[in-house]
Amino acid sequence: MEDRPGRVQRQSLSDELAQRVRRLIQQRDLQPGDRLPSILRLARDFGVAPPTVREALRKLEMLGVVDIRHGLGVFVGSDSDPLLVRNPFEGAPGARMLLDLVDARISIEPTCVALAAENATPAQLAALGALLDRAEEALPAAEAALNEANLGFHREIARASGNLVLHQLLDALGTAMRQEQRIVNHTRPLRERFHAEHLAILRALEQRDPAQAVERMRTHLEGVRQALLTAGSPDINPT
Template sequence: MTKLQDLPIATLSATAKMPDRVTAALLSLIRTGEYPPGARLPSEMRMATSFGVSRTVIREAVSRLKSEGLVESRQGSGVYVRTGSMDTPFRIDPTVADSVQSLLQVVELRRGLESEIAALAAERRTPAQLDEIRAALAAIEADVATGGDGVDADMAFHRAIARATGNPHFLALWDFLGQFLRGAMTVTRALEAERQEMGRQVLDEHHALLEAIAAGDPAAASAAARHHMVMASQRIGTLEAGALGA
């Protein structure tokens, strides 16, 4: 059975800030059931000693868990892991970007989302929204042509498609998942700059997606989005773990 003292923060990503690393360690203990719903967390002093950090760091980590609805304070008793409830938000460990395998899992999750988003965008997009998608794709090409990485424009391209669904929940969910992909996109675009064929491939995928949406073809748009995500997984899979700081 994993104990608090058996999970030193030194085993976590050295690129993360101390509160992030302690938060991730506590999350791991909660998710693996070492501290199940209803369990009391160790005292602030004990956690500070076990992790070798200040009590201020522990307070911040616990505060983050509280804000996520994962733990709660009980007057005069301590901090407890909350039982499941409707107001507990879905979350992804912020250290996901430190692992190629974890990023691949996020892309896998995003694959179905992007597929449905593209299909709905093809059905519902307005002329103005289509112009926004086109402008974002043109911005990717312009940025790359002048030596940029095109990351911001790429994010804007996919976000514009999500907006074109007319469903604000798709846009919010895309924003949530997209934040974990920026680091990987930056690295893969650096590789694309070195490999002209790969860069062209990515642009072709974006153009195919745009053309299907412009044609109002939900099936083609869904297929193009899915193909783009499959290829994105392959590109991320070529990365060395060290490239993402893992």
């Protein structure tokens, strides 16, 4: 029997609500990528305030149960029993760690984009295009909206690869990647350059050209690495 919406009674509202939303996904047999009701609708159905819903959804996102796409809505995540989860106590990474992060991405993301060139659905390609449209609107200033759109672009490519572990891995690196975005997008020329590279990657995906997609992704990430080095920090030693 389906767990029908009703007022949550326990003291830890967000934890209880997270469990209720998870059961709702299972009982309605919702699949990865299916849209959940809006935050306001969930708040009304479960008799809680919208901030409580947001807190519960953030907890579920850490587990991969839901995927919060800013400006688009909340969707069922790729895995309700994830292999990898984000560290909820993770702080801002140091410069040395950021450089190691980009080196790891250079090893991982070309594989993601090659698989995405073969496996991405038309809906996923459209979602990538929508993210780049949002990024273009935010180019004039280094706003959080630009960083989120750029991060979403890379995460969506990992999702489109069809490999759950690669997708979860990019999700788990989210906090560190946000810090990286804030550093490398500090000037308008860099923002425009990286946006153009994202567009080129998308064109390769639309053309179903894995080799071109890999080359463009690797070039892009090597540029990000160089931007981090150029930003300068005593924690980064390229030798």
